[in-house]
Amino acid sequence: MTETTPDIPYEQARDELVSVVQKLEAGGTSLDESLALWERGEQLAAICQTWLDGAKARLAATQPADSDEM
Structure with a gap:
């Protein structure tokens, strides 16, 4: 992993985030929990955003530069 690459894969972070949201929505936990x-x-949301930003940058790097010359 690089300095800017999260320690866990996007899919794992996303799945864990879904689980966290479900637990919060279900209630029944203490304030500390x-x-x-x-x-x-x-x-987890920050990790997912980091992965998505990286993917967006990689896609942008493959696109030809816009040119006003026609």
């Missing part, structure tokens, strides 16, 4: 879940969800 809810806060811990929220914090983990924020971390």
